[in-house]
Amino acid sequence: MKRISRPQYFRIRRMLDLIRDGTRTGVYVNATDFRREFRISRRTAMRDLDVLRDDHSAPVEYDPSRKGYYMSDKAWHLPPVRLSRREVFSFAIARKLLQSFRGTPLEGDMRAVLEKVAESMEGSITLDVGALTEHMTVLGEDYVVQDPAIWEAVAGCVDRRERMRAVYQKFDGTVGTYELDPYHLLAYHGDWYVLARHVRKGQVATFAVSRIRRVRGTNAFFAVPPDFDVSAHIRQSFGIVRGDKPFRVRLRFSRNVAAYIRARVWHPTQRIVDKRDGSLELSFETAGWKELVRWVLSWQPDCRVLAPKRLRERVKEKMRAALRGGLGR
Secondary structure, eight states: OOOOOHHHHHHHHHHHHHHHHHHHHSOOBOHHHHHHHHTOOHHHHHHHHHIIIIISOOOEEEETTTTEEEESSTTOOOOOOOOOHHHHHHHHHHHHHGGGGTTSHHHHHHHHHHHHHHHTOOSOOOSOHHHHHTTOOOOOOOOOOOOHHHHHHHHHHHHHTEEEEEEEEOTTSOEEEEEEEEEEEEEETTEEEEEEEETTTTEEEEEEGGGEEEEEEEEEEOOOOTTOOHHHHHHTOBTTBOOSSOEEEEEEEOHHHHHHHHTSOOOTTOEEEEOTTSOEEEEEEESOOHHHHHHHHHTTTSEEEEEOHHHHHHHHHHHHHHHHTOOOO
């Protein structure tokens, strides 16, 4: 028997359930039903049926008069799904990781997927899933409440490559209407963002989905430029926002925080050099700016900006404003 993928295996088990139910009720299912249920092509549906009949000897027959498939042996079953301890463990913690998608339509969709996988398993699993994860907790970070309707509308425009008109509230509270070509959705620090080309400015920028007040498709469609690379875009950012031109950053961290800094990946291009006094120098190249300033400030007084000078002066300005007790820019 040739090896088949897990997704296909769970799909053909569900396909068998549909055929068995049709055999019992007399309402037979066919390739069109399979396409609708699994969102697959007719070719894939027929290939799955071949796997059932040829590789598993499933007694699935086609009735031309009823234009559907039935089980010629109603007592026949596939062997129970066999999962390794590691697979059961991964399945269990997947439920805990769903909190990263709370507040979006993805939360419900992903729960439904896990439930369908669980329902497709025949037989019993003797491992205690709860015991496997009772000593593991996934702590959720602070998150932004999403409007499910707006999130779904934006995701739909991204998927269809449809230009959208959005009423958007900027970080400073001002509101404007934008025409955007949405390229890509990103989840970051408890919020969702869309990378989109600002039609009027002709530039790609980042927009928080949670600050979109109204949105609708325009029935105008676009093509993502072949030279746009989302991975490269993210690589040049620091956090979620990036500027126009990349620049080299050099930071010196004291020995008090060196072990923590050394243990983490802060940027894909980072380079760390340890110093004799226990401090270290962290350098990387980025086009990000706003979040970089805030991040450097969060490490005071254990971080000194070595370069660029512009970053050093901006950090000083913010610190002076904080000491004055003012609400700086």
